Amino acid sequence: MSYTADQKRYETMRYESCGNSGLKLPIVSLGFWHNFGDNNNFDNMKAMCRTAFDNGITHFDLANNYGPKPGSAERNLGKILKDDFVSYRDELLISTKAGYDMWEGPYGNWGSRKYLTASLDQSLIRLGVDYVDIYYHHRMDPNTPLEETMGALDSIVKSGKALYVGLSNYDGDTLRKASAILDELKCPFIINQNRYSIFDRTIEQNGLKETAYDLKKGIIAFSPLAQGMLTNRYLNGIPADSRIAKDGRFLNESALSPEKLAQISALNDLAGERGQTLAEMALSWVLKDSHVTSVLIGASKPEQILDNIKIVGHTSFSAEELNKIDSIVNE
Numbered sequence: 001m002s003y004t005a006d007q008k009r010y011e012t013m014r015y016e017s018c019g020n021s022g023l024k025l026p027i028v029s030l031g032f033w034h035n036f037g038d039n040n041n042f043d044n045m046k047a048m049c050r051t052a053f054d055n056g057i058t059h060f061d062l063a064n065n066y067g068p069k070p071g072s073a074e075r076n077l078g079k080i081l082k083d084d085f086v087s088y089r090d091e092l093l094i095s096t097k098a099g100y101d102m103w104e105g106p107y108g109n110w111g112s113r114k115y116l117t118a119s120l121d122q123s124l125i126r127l128g129v130d131y132v133d134i135y136y137h138h139r140m141d142p143n144t145p146l147e148e149t150m151g152a153l154d155s156i157v158k159s160g161k162a163l164y165v166g167l168s169n170y171d172g173d174t175l176r177k178a179s180a181i182l183d184e185l186k187c188p189f190i191i192n193q194n195r196y197s198i199f200d201r202t203i204e205q206n207g208l209k210e211t212a213y214d215l216k217k218g219i220i221a222f223s224p225l226a227q228g229m230l231t232n233r234y235l236n237g238i239p240a241d242s243r244i245a246k247d248g249r250f251l252n253e254s255a256l257s258p259e260k261l262a263q264i265s266a267l268n269d270l271a272g273e274r275g276q277t278l279a280e281m282a283l284s285w286v287l288k289d290s291h292v293t294s295v296l297i298g299a300s301k302p303e304q305i306l307d308n309i310k311i312v313g314h315t316s317f318s319a320e321e322l323n324k325i326d327s328i329v330n331e
Helices: 042-054 072-091 113-127 146-158 172-185 208-214 258-273 278-286 302-311 319-329
Strands: 015-017 024-026 028-031 059-061 093-098 132-137 162-168 189-195 218-222 294-297
Touching: 024 028, 028 042, 028 302, 042 072, 042 302, 072 113, 093 113, 093 162, 113 132, 113 146, 132 146, 132 189, 146 162, 146 172, 162 172, 172 189, 172 208, 189 208, 208 218, 258 278, 258 319, 278 294, 278 302, 294 302
Parallel strands: 028 059, 028 294, 059 093, 093 132, 132 162, 162 189, 189 218, 218 294
Antiparallel strands: 015 024
């Protein structure tokens, strides 16, 4: 059956300006990191994309190496775009990245002009689009001059292959230096993508969050649920279908120490007092102030997307609640 988007898709989602740019992002965006590779069910992927868009999630976030295998998430979205979203392309924000290992040899990694340009050309073919809305450099490169990497991003925008550029996994000091170069080039750099959650405050510690706010750049946060720890999923043991049980690369059983489980339990109790699940509270916490534009969710089924968007309109916290969260995490 052909897909027709829900006519009420924009009625409940909230959209925020990305820094001081004219681009608005939904406060909840859909990430393609884990569940859109070749080892996943294609019909389920399509259902998740439809559910997201039907509920106002206009932003689909990818990278060249998302899968498994690398490239497969982009290729699968390309098929979904062709099947379902051709007439909605101008209503979508599609982002992708390059910076991690993608192909063999010296030109398939890091931040050289050759790699970034070639990788985006490949991504556009897999996605079946003429341009992406946001193109990120995926991580800091200690060996390539920052001027070269930023110059490549600028050239890509001027070629028409990306509308905006972003930086991912940068710290505050490098962000400031990169932003100065991009400003001089008049390149539309608008957004940073970094890990951020109740359990991971790195962007508060390395200056990224405050620097981005000072420079009037947006932030989109990934891993807001700390790989599933900020849910009630592990409070009664490790389910057989959980990420820990199936794939321990990014979260393993040792992370769930008795101390960590006690923190999760206390946070779960606080979420209940707020009338939220722990996952909802954790997502809301990321968006508690104007520093963060959007939060990236991962989902393995459409129902999880519907659960996550319940946070719209419920991202405010009292000072007492914020202090209690901090005291739980710092115990």
